[in-house]
Amino acid sequence: MHTLRSVRLPRWATAPVIIGGVIIIAWFIILLTVQWWAPYDPTMLAGKRFTPPDAANWLGTDALGRDVFSRTLYGVRQSLPIALVVIVCSVLIGTALGAIAGFVGGLLDEAIMRFVDVTLSFPPILLAMAVTASLGPGLGNAAIAMVVVWWPIYARLMRAQVLSVREREHVEAAIASGASPPRILFKHILPLCWSPVIVNATMDFGQIVLLAASLSFIGLGAVPPTPEWGQMISEGALHFYRWWIAAGPGIAILSIVLGFNFLGDGLRDYLDPRSR
Template identity: 70%
Template sequence: MIVSSVSKRRLSSSLTWIAKLSLPAKIGGVVILFWIITALTVSHWGLPDPMQMAGRRLLAPNLKNWLGTDALGRDVLSRTLYGAVYSVPIALLVVAAGVAIGAVLGAIAGYVGGVVDGAIMRLVDVTVSFPPILLAMTVAATLGPGIVNAALAMVIVWWPVYARLMRAQVLEVKEREHVEAAIAGGAGHLRILRVHILPLCWTPILINATMDFGQVVLLAASLSFIGLGATPPSPEWGSMISEGASRFYNWWIALGPGIAILSLVLGFSFLGDGLRDLLDPRSK
């Protein structure tokens, strides 16, 4: 009974929290949920095999192939939906890894200070001194084409953002009275950081991470577009757009993946804006 009561309260709290989101944020959440469900279940939808011919080459959109076929006769709609299997997990893994690495190093830098802070921040400065797309291209080209290497390249690009953000939050929170009281009470450094500082630092991290999901999807597609991400015949959105770019008059080849990327980027942007308004009232 107690467990059931706690679960009901948590569910009620979650529903209330969702209800407070703005309409664009809710729409963005629905779009994101659609692509997550697609990535998890598309293999059970009975769609044509994205690697095999589903009709004649370069068929325009028709009743059988809603988005037509590509140069090898593969169904464009099927390949677009299967592309979520690549793009959505990669975005989740890259942002999660970037947050984990950046938050840990930023928290250490902000709390310890001194030489440790200087060393970590100089590493951050060196990393962010390169344009993100150029740095990602350089790392991916060094490691070689492939979706895993592209993901590693994007993690290297993204972690400094969260390191700076977390450091700034820790520097601000550790000067508050409750932290000074914990220090005076003899609390250990790890407990002070874990209990008294970090719980107050996650709001900007969460908002920034939500907005970054869309940017990661866009960067992953960009790397695949130039041949440094997922390799053909993988149904990845960037490589599909690259194929479509070489066949300008067969516009439907790039239409599906283009709409998919646009919807996912806008979905995360809308949701991030909604979370910012909800969690940080000062932003209004």
Template identity: 65%
Template sequence: MTAQLAPRIVRPRWLTLPLMIGFGLILFWLLATVAAPWMTSYAPLDMVGRRLQPPSWDHLLGTDALGRDVLSRTLHGARHSIPIAVTVVFFAVSIGALLGALAGFIGGIVDTIIMRLVDVTLSFPPMLLAMAVAASLGPGLENAAIAMIIVWWPIYARLMRAQVLEVREREHVEAAVASGATQTRVLTHHVLPLCWTPVLISATMDLGQVILLAASLSFIGLGATPPTPEWGSMISDGASQFYSWWVALGPGLAILTIVLGFNFIGDGLHDYFDPRSK
């Protein structure tokens, strides 16, 4: 009697190892956003140990210059960085996609005005423009979010405009126009549904880039204000403690893993939607 072979698990081609790693990393940080108070024994603002204590069993990532647990502050930092990134990308996509769609579909003077505004905004280096806007508004995560929205919306406007210009020339769109459909219906039912894939992939990758830019603004004092446990400000505190390397280790690894996670997911989505990968 022959032994039965175990069924072979067939993994979809687009479900790559980097994509699974990305989902795992982002799932961990989403869990930290919700369950941070239960994942550590210490509150992020409490002085629970000796100042600048090296990593130990009591404090796995040591303590900072005020005796606060670095691991607790790192986990609670996700509750600030991730919501800020989601908020910035949501509003940047909403504003940029709307204006880009109008510019590409209507054309004429509307296209000229919107794209000249996009060109002016994109002519500045993103970090420099974000610093200028954040400095004019004052420090704080809310003002940093506004500065990053101003930096990011032109990217989605240009991307959506390019997609609309390509899709509106297709035969099914011309057939809808010939059948008497209104411009609003043509745009919302026949053009926009085919334009969102590149925007979705770009938005996924930009989540990590927004977290990195928010940390950069906090590092130079234009983002989160003390004693908020934000990753950029924590790295700034660690930079002033040259021999206490553990102060910046936790938030540095947090930024590294979450940026990698979003980039892996973005690459996986690109492979999934790319017909050449099927």
């Protein structure tokens, strides 16, 4: 008689990672396939104005008779790509400058970090609003504004990691052996600095989606009639008693923020050396 062995999940497969991963994968599937199965075109009339949720319009219609459910699904095509672009650009710029500041030190370190301190002294939403307002409304300008807000976070984080790692014995041994500075930085220091950056970027993804929606809410993001979650919530705020107009995009933003926060928490526990 064969004994049944319990199935043991990998150490990374914790409940937060699984829940967050399922939510995120579901939204990326919607992003890639929504144009083939959404009930209606997001910019065309789908019924009467302010129709409550029913069998034909699952989340009702808005002030122009457009299907709120379809517009909510299409909204992911604005939010996820812009968040991905902002994260990639912020990580590349911030980690490059932070690594240089931490490794070189001296006046260059002081110059970079004082600029970072000045940028971080402003509340993120106010700085993003100021930059976007100076450039003009639009998702492209909103993305530039969010990169301006977010790259200093990664510069400071990477600098702290580099300062910590460069004092370790293997780095001192590489320096004593005559290794070149680029080799020391890219081979002996940076590979040990990425875990906090990955965790931080994962958790920031949802925050960037929220900030992009906030800019659109106040008219500095997506331009009508583009279906975008913040803009849809702004329209719903004008007709608060028609709750369904803002309910769909609000739940969408909440799910994405929770999904990336769950995933980031799980990755932090997995990548933390103290948990091994």
